[in-house]
Structure formats: C-alpha cells, structure tokens
Ligand SMILES: NC(=O)C1=CN([C@@H]2O[C@H](COP(=O)(O)OP(=O)(O)OC[C@H]3O[C@@H](n4cnc5c(N)ncnc54)[C@H](OP(=O)(O)O)[C@@H]3O)[C@@H](O)[C@H]2O)C=CC1
C-alpha cells in the first residue's frame with residue numbers, strides 16, 4: 001500500500017514515522033522548511049514506547065506530487081486552518097481508488113473533503129495521542145497513548161478499511177478499525193472541546209483547575225458538548241462519558257489540550273473548528289446559549305486570536 005502522509009508535524013510525523021519504522025511504503029507531503037529539516041536531521045521520535053530515528057524519510061513537495069501517480073491512502077494530519085490549502089496540495093495524489101483518512105480533531109473537515117473528493121473517497125478517523133514538535137523539529141510523544149481509529153463512512157469502503165488494517169499490522173501504535181467511526185469522532189470531539197475549553201479558559205491544567213475547586217467547569221463544558229452530539233444523533237456512550245469525566249476532574253493531572261500549547265506559543269488555534277463548529281450545531285442555533293460555558297470559552301479564544309492578529313499583522 002502506497003501511503004501519503006500529509007504533514008510531518010506532531011501527529012503525521014508520529015503515526016507516519018511509526019509506519020515507516022515498520023517498513024511501510026510511506027511518503028510525507030511537506031512544505032519546504034519541513035523538507036529541509038527532515039533531510040538534515042531525519043525524522044526523530046521520542047516516546048515512552050521507544051524512540052525512533054529515521055534517516056532521510058521520503059518526502060515530496062506539492063509541486064512534485066503530480067508525477068508520482070495516485071497513492072492508495074492519504075493520511076491527513078494538517079491543522080484545520082491549513083485544510084483548504086492542504087487539500088489542493090494533495091489532490092493530485094487522489095485517484096479513483098484512493099482513500100483519505102483524516103486524523104484531525106473535530107468534524108467539519110469531512111464536509112470539505114467530501115465536497116472535493118466525494119464521500120466514497122473519505123474515511124472517518126481520529127487519533128489519540130499527546131504529541132508536539134520541539135525546537136529541533138523532533139516529535140515528542142508526551143503521554144503513553146498512541147491510538148488511531150478509522151472506519152467506513154460510505155458503502156464500498158470495506159475493502160479499503162481492510163487494506164489499511166493490513167498495513168497497520170505490527171506497527172508501534174494501536175490501530176483500530178471501527179464499525180461506527182462517526183460516533184468515535186463525536187465522542188473524541190465532545191471530550192476535546194471540554195478539555196480545550198476548560199484548559200484554555202483557565203490557562204491551566206486539569207489538575208490546577210481541580211485544585212482551584214473548579215472541576216465543575218470541564219464537566220459543564222462536557223455536558224454542553226454531549227447535548228450537541230446527542231442532538232446530532234450521536235450521543236456518546238455512557239462508558240466513554242464515565243472515562244471522560246474521570247480524566248476531566250482528575251486531581252493532580254498535568255493534562256492540557258494541545259490548543260493551550262498553541263495559545264502559549266502565540267500560534268493560531270483550531271478554535272473555530274473545535275469550539276465554534278460545535279456551537280454552530282447547538283440545538284436552537286449558535287446564539288441559543290448566550291451565557292453557556294462553551295460560548296465563553298470560544299469567545300476567550302477568539303479574543304486571543306483577535307489580539308494576536310492585531311499585534312502580529314500579516315500572520316496566519
Ligand atoms: N498534537 C496532538 O497531540 C494531537 C493533535 N490532534 C489533531 O491533529 C491535527 C494535526 O495536529 P498536529 O499534528 O498537532 O499539528 P502540527 O502543527 O504539529 O502538524 C501539522 C503539520 O501539517 C503541515 N501542513 C499544513 N499544511 C500543509 C500543506 N499544505 N502541505 C504539507 N504539509 C502541511 C504543517 O507543515 P509546516 O511544518 O510546513 O507548518 C505541520 O507540520 C489537528 O487537527 C489536531 O487537533 C489530534 C490528537 C492529538
């Protein structure tokens with residue numbers, strides 16, 4: 001299976017790197033700066049599950065992709081705000097039998113991918129990991145979770161899902177084909193939105209929020225997100241919710257959403273994709289819960305973005 005991994009950042013670099021480590025036919029679609037860095041240093045992963053140093057990982061720039069023919073699978077790992085440009089960049093790799101497996105958080109990217117390639121080309125997917133790049137461009141795996149779930153969204157995708165499962169056999173992460181991948185995505189989205197909303201609003205970890213006596217905040221956010229998921233016909237399973245509530249209120253937990261890392265670095269965020277899109281889908285419309293915690297968290301992030309753009313005009 002020829003796999004094109006779009007982006008070699010935290011998630012693309014980790015899961016693509018693990019596939020490459022296992023000897024799979026992987027090429028990374030990257031932009032020039034990342035291509036230069038990977039050529040100089042290789043792809044380096046630091047993880048509790050074992051480090052990897054992959055010299056000269058195969059890379060391709062968008063302008064050279066046209067001559068490479070269609071790939072069998074595209075693993076999409078850009079941030080949501082780069083989605084439109086990324087779609088145009090990898091489109092030449094998508095042929096009549098290619099499937100796209102997106103790893104982004106949230107859901108709205110599915111609409112953009114379906115519109116460009118057709119739903120029959122687009123699987124559902126989500127990844128479970130906490131990872132980031134360090135100053136040297138190495139991938140730091142920051143917890144002990146490394147899962148990738150994927151599954152069919154349309155008739156006729158069963159064979160592609162089977163082929164992906166075969167390609168993932170023996171790799172150093174947990175791969176799982178799901179019979180209800182949209183539910184998996186909604187569950188992760190509801191949890192992440194609560195985590196991102198609470199940790200970005202408080203600029204603190206889950207443990208710090210609990211120590212301040214505020215674990216009701218992530219729980220209220222979760223309840224709101226769960227109600228939106230339910231109104232979309234995808235109520236999270238009780239077992240998942242029990243897990244999520246435990247994580248969101250754990251004493252001493254250093255957990256934050258990767259979005260807080262983006263804020264602390266002064267980087268753009270996926271606030272619209274993760275929080276704004278949930279609000280847009282809220283029963284009664286985005287304005288219905290004017291004083292809702294989700295709306296407050298979203299506004300805090302939009303205010304951060306407004307300030308960022310004011311202070312750094314011309315940035316993303
Ligand atoms: N980090 C985490 O722990 C987790 C993240 N996620 C989700 O995964 C998604 C990706 O996040 P993450 O991996 O952290 O993000 P990163 O910013 O670390 O990586 C994204 C990569 O995509 C690349 N990219 C963007 N546009 C293009 C393009 N047109 N062509 C080629 N490469 C491109 C960027 O390249 P460049 O280097 O040139 O900027 C960057 O390296 C997000 O939706 C996030 O919410 C999900 C679970 C955990």
Ligand SMILES: CC(C)(CO)C(=O)C(=O)O
Nearest residue numbers: 127128129130257258259
């Ligand atoms: C919650 C987490 C770490 C889980 O994968 C995540 O997706 C993120 O912070 O972006």
